[in-house]
Amino acid sequence: MKHIIAIAVMGCALTGCATRYGGVGLTGGHVDQAGPGKLQKVDFHGNGFIASETVQKYALYRCAELAKQNGKPHFVIFESLHAAALDRPAQLPRVGALGNKPSASAFMLTLDQPRNGSMQTQTVLDELDALVKPAPTAK
Numbered sequence: 397m398k399h400i401i402a403i404a405v406m407g408c409a410l411t412g413c414a415t416r417y418g419g420v421g422l423t424g425g426h427v428d429q430a431g432p433g434k435l436q437k438v439d440f441h442g443n444g445f446i447a448s449e450t451v452q453k454y455a456l457y458r459c460a461e462l463a464k465q466n467g468k469p470h471f472v473i474f475e476s477l478h479a480a481a482l483d484r485p486a487q488l489p490r491v492g493a494l495g496n497k498p499s500a501s502a503f504m505l506t507l508d509q510p511r512n513g514s515m516q517t518q519t520v521l522d523e524l525d526a527l528v529k530p531a532p533t534a535k
Contacts, residue, residue: 415442415451424451424497426458431503435480436462438489439501448491448498450527455489455500457528460520468506472514477503485513 415424424441431437440455442448456473463471474480475490480503489502507514 415446415454426454428458428462432477435474435477435503435505437501437503438462439499440489442498444496446498448493448500451498452488452491452500453524453527455502456520457524459489459502459504460515460517460524462504463506463517464521466506468508469517470507470510470514471504471517472507472511473502473504475502479503480505487513487515 424443424446427439427441429437438455438458440451440458442451442454459471459473463469472485473487473489474484475486479486486502489500491498491500493499510516
């Protein structure tokens, strides 16, 4: 058991412990699931080494990725099912935390046409691409 902890600590020290963008793993990541009706639920979980604003942007980026995968040029997000039922779109996913670990979540609806509160899929991807996929650092 001590060896596993030591390896994990060394791995964090060598690679940085902040949650990176991607599917859920040891340091966090995104989780998608079908929501009621045409909605999809997107969550992005971070660890104690990432800012809540970054987790929020990662969740928004994941929404745009899913919209693109579904061939939809627009999408709208809602902070909760209640907000979706009342058709109250949000500009960013809701952020919360458990301890010092931030988490962002949204219910999203992909769209063929723009509507009130919707975002353009490609615009969101372009604006957040540098944050999600930073350029490699020179050594």
